[in-house]
Amino acid sequence: MSLLEEQTQYGMLKGIHKLSRYPEGTLKDCTLVVPNTIHTPYGDLVPQYEDDGLRRKFTYSLSFYANGILKSISLQEKTVFNTAQGDIAAELVTFYEDGSIHRLFPLNGKLSGFWAEKNEYELEPVLHFQTKQVTFDKKIIGVSFYPSGAVHSFTFWTRDTLEVELPFGKVETRIGLALYENGAVKSLEPRRPTLIQTPVGKILAYDVEAIGVNGDINSLGLYEDGSLKTVTTQANVITVKKPNGETVTAAPSLHMSHFDDEVKRVEPLIIRFEDGNVVLPNGTFSLTNCTFTVGLFDPENVKISNECDGC
Template sequence: MKGISDIEFFDDESIKCCTLNKKNEIDTSYGKLVPQYDESAERHKFINSISFYNNGNIKSIALQNQISIKTLSGVFKAEYLTFYEDGSLKKIFPLNGKLSGYWTEENEYSLAENMDIQLSIGKYTFKLININFYPSNAVKSITLWPKESVLIETPLGKINTRIGVSFYENGKIASIEPSDPVTVETKIGKLKAYDSIALGIHGENNSLKFSENRQVLALTTISNRIEIEDKYGNNKSYEPSYRQSMCSDNEKEIVPLKIEFTNYSVIFNSNSDDEFNLDECKFNITQLEVDYSKIRIGCTGCSGCSH
């Protein structure tokens, strides 16, 4: 490589990452890639042009210009790529612009294009922040732009989905993030799934989770109260709570109740002390009155403020 302006090494003195100021062409299994070497463009990030694993394989590469990458699931535009240590493709970022006072999320979103992607559940068209792959090239997850939502075919039928979708390597859906409250059948009865404080950073670990045999593994709810009576006649109940809003001293925001299921039990808020045997307990579910129009969604940034 030529034009190295900054460089970092591993302990064995092999190159860990570097920044370039001259054009280089890097040979890869996806063709010749040109790492970023000119940062003068308004939206170019000041980041490493290319980074490596200790074995010399590319770990990530910021591209000078957007290119097309062909995969088993379609052809996608890319400005930033990451790879597994064995050289297989890990993530594609169609855009990789720098957000600042001069270049906002709205500006970046205006450049996003609809992309066709072939999934195990059908062919879809999304505006994507990134696509995450397994080393086998099967799609692991997709992350949507904050404004995007799409009707996804799930084990519970079609559900309007935001933030993203994750998959098992065999193509079955592992998790989604519902755009609206949705009633789902669980091992303790019908619950209304919705996470009002979903962060939306990526689509890899969403709140509504499924097992490979299509059973609900986990969900969050802001509209159900669950009363439990164990075999000894002891009673306990769980429901969403409230906390001080991070946006206003005069308001409170709801904290969803997290519920997980195993083969034999139900767990509340990921606490092992709040785990109950499904066969030894009775569960009574109450629907709470919730004004969804007043629910604060997690902060989306100043340019697209959701209050």
């Protein structure tokens, strides 16, 4: 096996097994198979160079932006990073293009028939976190930061939840929690259908199809002052009566599953509040000039939409 070398602004990389480059020729990412030490603002770091064959992912040891700034590093051993939330030991770290930390992952395992989420979870340490609105001790998949160093979001394990106090009540949260830079709650993902008081009435907030990639974007969103910004529901219908007497109805929609013709799936209704208006898929309506009625969505009385009609 012929190994390569590459000079970077973090030092000479040796023992490169494979690499890729940007069109202009600069190093994009590489996999190392011998020990290297790179010199960074966060201290000397040792990129991953061994494949344990079972637990750890072994793809790229290092990734770079086109300007040569470090984009991510998979570490050979857990390494401690000092953050606004204290010291956090991580196996994988990603960075912004200005060099500041973007995300920290305490573990970087691969799930397979030999290594399950349960095994990975058992290795995870319990960490202490404290922000403007939440304080908790919990295992997390990852934490992201703003370039300033303030926490941007937490991503939780599927088995874990967190109760968050909001201006309109407590909400049990799954998947993730995002914050504004000042620490105020920006968005979260309700664990179960949760009744939320909104400017148009009480809505059961929940998104059964929420994707738990990370905690950055969630279905229940707030403005920085704590007022409601967005809410997703699969249980409610909103009827709007306009000043001229015309009525408009906004509701979730019913579709055939992409994977099973016998299964129906509900596409949720997303509601947004902004500038004294409620924004629905079929229009923007004044909260002052219109009246609103909230009802329950009955999928039995809805025509199923086949997204492949005519294809």
